[in-house]
Amino acid sequence: MAQESRGPAEGDVPTTADASQASGTAKVSRGERMRTYLRLDRLDDVLEMLWAEGPQVRLLAGGTDLLVHGALQDAIVLDISRIDELRGMHQADERWLRIGACTTHAEIGSSRLISRLAHLLGQACRSVGSMQIRNLGTIGGNLANASPAADSVPALACLGAEVELASTNGRRRLPVLDFTTGPGQTVLRPDELVEAVWIPPQAGRRVGFFAKTGQRRGVCCSKVSVAFWARRMGDGSLWDVRIALGAVAPTVMRAREAENLLEGRRLVPGLIQQAAEACSAATSPISDIRSTADYRRKAAGAMLARGLFALHDDIESWLKRKKRRRRR
Ligand SMILES: Cc1cc2nc3c(=O)[nH]c(=O)nc-3n(C[C@H](O)[C@H](O)[C@H](O)COP(=O)(O)OP(=O)(O)OC[C@H]3O[C@@H](n4cnc5c(N)ncnc54)[C@H](O)[C@@H]3O)c2cc1C
Structure with missing residues (x-):
């Protein structure tokens, strides 16, 4: 079932919930007016709507980006947050x-x-x-x-x-x-x-970490983010190594050279340093209101190194425990 409205009275800033019940033209942010707010409950109806009105439609899921940055002037805002298939x-x-x-x-x-x-x-x-x-x-x-x-x-x-x-x-x-x-x-x-x-489900001996740095600990977008994932073998070596970096290039990127350096190897301090340098070198960051390019480049390598040193310690103590168990 669809719910459609023309938004609340002028001056009100509707929430996602009340926009569906109000009338008038919805004022959403910075004086922009959305033409129509529509909430659909079936995926097929949304796809039909996109087919018919695509360029004018702005999909609204949680609204935490759209209602902050979205260009909603004369848009049809289509709320998809209640569709079961999604x-x-x-x-x-x-x-x-x-x-x-x-x-x-x-x-x-x-x-x-x-x-x-x-x-x-x-x-x-x-x-x-x-x-x-x-x-x-x-x-x-x-x-x-x-x-x-x-x-x-x-x-x-x-x-x-x-x-x-x-x-x-x-x-x-x-x-x-x-x-x-x-x-x-x-x-x-x-x-x-x-x-x-x-x-793909990742069961078994997987190791990894996600780290981000921002203006403060919470409620902030990343200046740099680093994700690491690998398969840990019985001898402590790492295989299928994947490193992905956020906010250091126009899109999220893989740090392939650093991955290749670590592939099939056991973590040791010298290797971690090499991987961190390769990681920094792979980035192409910009300076903006959140950070400088130089900081981002250095932070990417430093964050990878910090995560890998912690992983190194975990793997070494796991190997020691394994050895002790075998002796008993
Ligand atoms: C205070 C604050 C802090 C934040 N902190 C972080 C943070 O730490 N990390 C982070 O990553 N993000 C952060 N964000 C950004 C935001 O919360 C996330 O990007 C969030 O996942 C956006 O999801 P949404 O459902 O709210 O998207 P919406 O705002 O509803 O939509 C965002 C865009 O995606 C489109 N869209 C939505 N769903 C679909 C779909 N299914 N198909 C096609 N297009 C679609 C919309 O049309 C719109 O263009 C923050 C935002 C705020 C306001």
Whole structure:
């Protein structure tokens, strides 16, 4: 069932909830007026609407980016936050976990399924904004907003995630790093939306970390973020090493040279330093209101090194425990 409105009386700033019941032209931010607010409950209806009105439609999931930055002048704001097909997480089969695009950071961060099979993503989602932002902000919105600082994306890149796009013409899936083409730019066509994110389950001896730095500890966007993921073998060596960096290039990027240095090796201090230097060298950051290019470049390497030193200590004590157990 669709709910449509023309927004509240002039001067009021409607919330997502009250905009559906009010009348008048909705004033949403900085004096802009959205033409129409519409909430649809069925995915097929949304896809029809995108097919018919695509360029004018602004999808609203949690609204934590759209209502802050969105150009809503004369837009049809289409609320997709209550569509069942876009919500929730489950293991579809042995090869894939499915997360609906409108699943919130809070839901992902507290999910047992995610903590068991994709805990790096849970860690990244728990670092987003504040509790209020995590309760509203969605993984689909984080992707579609296409910020190089989006915190879920480095984790998704390390986990080998794919993004599923839907339109009336069907579905297509692509690797998460192919979805974003630049700051605020994606491969989404006007008639498409992000339907889901697919992640290969990561059971077994996986090790990893997500780290971010910002103006302060909470409620801030990343100046730099680093995600690391690898398979730990019985001898402590690391395989399938993946390192993804946020906010140090126009899009989230992999640090391939650093990955190659670590591939198949056991962590030792000299190697960690080399990987950190390769990581810094791979970045192409800009200076903006959040930070300088120089800081970002150095921080990327330093954050990787800090995470790897902690991992080194964990692996070494795990190996010692293993050895002791064998002697008994
Ligand atoms: C105070 C504050 C702190 C924040 N802190 C962080 C942080 O620490 N880390 C971080 O990564 N982000 C942060 N953000 C940004 C924001 O919360 C996230 O990017 C969030 O995931 C956006 O999701 P949303 O559902 O609110 O998106 P919305 O605002 O609803 O939408 C964002 C964009 O994506 C489009 N869109 C939404 N869903 C879909 C879909 N399914 N298909 C296609 N297009 C879609 C919308 O049309 C819009 O263009 C913060 C924001 C605020 C206001």
